[in-house]
Amino acid sequence: TQLLEQSPQFLSIQEGENLTVYCNSSSVFSSLQWYRQEPGEGPVLLVTVVTGGEVKKLKRLTFQFGDARKDSSLHITAAQPGDTGLYLCAYSQGGSEKLVFGKGTKLTVNP
């Protein structure tokens, strides 16, 4: 099982700031998924990245998949309190039906 390292583990910022969180591994992924989990709820898929170097945008969120497909980043522009939550990356183990999750980055955006 490949290990997914997410950093930072915790991040507390003020509304309007920009931030980047990371998901790294020593192995190559066929694809990577990013989820956001709000307090008291289950995770919800934000995006799936598949191609090395791929960049996907979702409003103020920009996702990038590394050229070598070993890492990914999530950049949030002008963060808002509604962005508060746990951001999880996950990969499909060996193309199987199982997902392996990182431990997540807990983001708090203060008004």
Next chain:
Amino acid sequence: NAGVTQTPKFRILKIGQSMTLQCAQDMNHNYMYWYRQDPGMGLKLIYYSVGAGITDKGEVPNGYNVSRSTTEDFPLRLELAAPSQTSVYFCASRPGGAGQPQHFGDGTRLSIL
């Protein structure tokens, strides 16, 4: 528009008691999953199922059992509850096909005292 429904939302058990966590989905998904989420530890897979009548162990199956008699339902059974099973439990489902996202329920918060 129910999606994945988990019941109960909260439960407190005494050590040694048993209970069943219910999970139902109305999306006709073949794949279903049970995870536990401990603080700072992410999501760990307990059991999963690729279709009715088929189940398999995940990363942390000890102390749990599952069954999948229908496509819709995937209950998780705790026998002889232990304090180490205090956690938030999430059920998820997804359709077939590579890279399909998992759809999660809102979780069951379980405390064992």
